[in-house]
Amino acid sequence: MILKPLPRVFSLLLLLPVRALAARPSIVPIGQGKTNATVGAINSPLAITPPVPVATATASGYFFAANATTSSAHPTHTSNATLPACKSVQYAFPSGTGGNATRAAAVKEAYQYAFNAYVEYAWGYDELQPLSKTGTNDWYGWGVTVVDGLDTAIVMNLTDEVSKMLGWIQTVDFTTTPDGDVEMFDITIRYLGGLLSSYDLLKSGQFYNGYDPDQIEALLTQAKTLADKLAYGFQTPTGIAAVDVDFSTNTPVEGTYTASNGVTYNSTNTASAGSFLLEWYRLAALTGNETYRSLVDTGEYYLVHPNPSPTYPGLVGTQFDTTAGGMLNFAGGWHSEVDSFLEYLIKSYHYKADNITEEYADFWLSAVKSTEAHIAVHPYGFDDLTFLSAMDTNGGLTYTMDDYSCFAGGNFLLGCKVLGMESLCDLGIAAADGCHQTYNTTTTGLGPLYWGWYDSDNTYPPDPTVDIDNGYRRNGAANGEFIVNGNEVYASFPESLESWFYAYRITGDPRWAEYGWDMFLSLNETARNSVAFATVNNVGMPWGESQSNSLDSFFFAEVLKYMYLMFAEPDIVDLGKWVFNTECHPIQVQCKA
């Protein structure tokens, strides 16, 4: 997930306008600008020549929407015979082991508890406000909790809830909204991903699907209706998606970014621009309309041919110019505003290996190798602990990390199995453990939004020029607890849990499931209230100090799904046969079971 727009509390906290930031609004990195540039600053307007159609690209017709051919074929339903065998990604759990029905039932109870409150107080609104017991339309008024939460209910076999949700989705008009310009990124990952995933799960024959067949088909037709409106957002000179699209004029609405040369560019953050592959590929396959795929490969070209080159191969910055295609800063890493771009590179290859996705996988591998060599570091005093540092806009390490980066451990583990490169698994385990440390050192057992440390290479006491310490770096070195002041919130973050889920399914080591259960108990104690669940304001205080009035749709889509799947039988949503989008919506891998 994630430009998960930060919940309101973040914008107050950080004094950043939420709407100005596309996906996962970034937190102002502590220490930004304190480290001198390690690469040249951007000093001239960037222009790269439009992608020269290389033979492979031209042959497959992906890079130019105008050349895309459309056919009425349904490749998914007709090409089974030619599909490769599914890769074995998961640990071979002996039959009947790996799950825990008691725990799975507890997670299911939590879903029903929260969902019932949404139905009672906020049905049809986007999200429930669990303190005021009201509904709010913060995602265009199409009922995002329903669309985002449906596939979790399908996986849990909550048949009454699924019937109710399917009945609603059929009636939504996705072509219009009273709420202004429509954000490309979140609408793709939450709505499009939710619709396609529910469709795939119900059609797979692996889940109960005795619902109204018309309502099941409506999942796909609604996805197509929504995508045909979003498609206008790609009509920029490069094909890199604009931040928003105007549904009344059918035109892209550009965001802007002022680079270090003082020039303001039309710009989209990298995560927002690069997190379309899975949803749009799947839609192309299910409808037979290859334009959906060509639209998203066109802009992706610039992201995987960054100009100028990033400080370390693969670790691109957070902004790209939608007019000329250049990369606008060097703030690489796995954090907010880059995260799911990197995530989708390996996942698109897992979904379906071909000429184009092979190139994406190569780029992903270069980013992982750079990570291993340069930004996976040990905090001072904790040589066994690994954090992935964010980089600042000049390419220097900030020695800070946000929770969003915590998906990376699971992503390395998946890539390890998909590419058959065992060394990547070590990095994945180390990263997943690093994020666990941020949970098991707090009073509540939940992790914070943001943390920082002194690097192990620094002398101690540290160099005063990097000692911008508000106490947290010193506290981290002394106690292993690294929370940055003002960032103690837990707002239904799924990323650490996500990595523990991959670690459990891929290694079979039961300690990961224990981490998940510990987290469930913590959530149930501190985020639950007499209505539903809510955001916890301070993970370092008993009972989380207080709660905020929000329950994000990704609590249903991600937190409860990863949690449930950790305790369900491991062959339910097998990682070799399903690939999760960044909002935890499983999409069927193009392989033969």
Ligand SMILES: *[C@@H]1O[C@H](CO)[C@@H](O)[C@H](O)[C@H]1NC(C)=O
């Ligand atoms: C940054 O560069 C300036 C000028 O070269 C130097 O005085 C300063 O110490 C450097 N700061 C850091 C943090 O390296």
Ligand SMILES: *[C@@H]1O[C@H](CO)[C@@H](O)[C@H](O)[C@H]1NC(C)=O
């Ligand atoms: C693709 O379309 C563009 C623009 O219409 C055209 O200039 C180009 O020649 C086409 N390429 C191929 C391979 O057909």
Ligand SMILES: *[C@@H]1O[C@H](CO)[C@@H](O)[C@H](O)[C@H]1NC(C)=O
């Ligand atoms: C399943 O979880 C319950 C609750 O945590 C625990 O008491 C039980 O030992 C677990 N069962 C197995 C087989 O691990």
Ligand SMILES: *[C@@H]1O[C@H](CO)[C@@H](O)[C@H](O)[C@H]1NC(C)=O
């Ligand atoms: C799902 O629920 C339906 C209706 O209650 C039931 O018939 C079916 O057996 C359940 N399926 C599974 C896999 O539990």
Ligand SMILES: *[C@@H]1O[C@H](CO)[C@@H](O)[C@H](O)[C@H]1NC(C)=O
């Ligand atoms: C394929 O999708 C594109 C993009 O939304 C749309 O413009 C086009 O009409 C679609 N083609 C068909 C045959 O539906």
Ligand SMILES: *[C@@H]1O[C@H](CO)[C@@H](O)[C@H](O)[C@H]1NC(C)=O
């Ligand atoms: C931004 O996009 C608009 C519309 O395409 C264009 O007119 C303008 O020149 C662009 N600005 C820059 C700095 O590229």
Ligand SMILES: *[C@@H]1O[C@H](CO)[C@@H](O)[C@H](O)[C@H]1NC(C)=O
């Ligand atoms: C590209 O894919 C096609 C089949 O889709 C294949 O025939 C061709 O060899 C591939 N080219 C490269 C360079 O891998």
Ligand SMILES: *[C@@H]1O[C@H](CO)[C@@H](O)[C@H](O)[C@H]1NC(C)=O
């Ligand atoms: C906390 O988590 C880390 C990483 O998983 C682990 O190494 C450490 O032993 C844990 N500490 C406690 C007190 O459980």
Ligand SMILES: *[C@@H]1O[C@H](CO)[C@@H](O)[C@H](O)[C@H]1NC(C)=O
């Ligand atoms: C979760 O909290 C509810 C309400 O306090 C409680 O009834 C339930 O037993 C808890 N679940 C677990 C597994 O502790």
Ligand SMILES: *[C@@H]1O[C@H](CO)[C@@H](O)[C@H](O)[C@H]1NC(C)=O
């Ligand atoms: C595809 O193959 C799998 C396993 O070989 C089979 O279960 C499934 O029914 C097939 N699907 C179609 C559409 O033929």
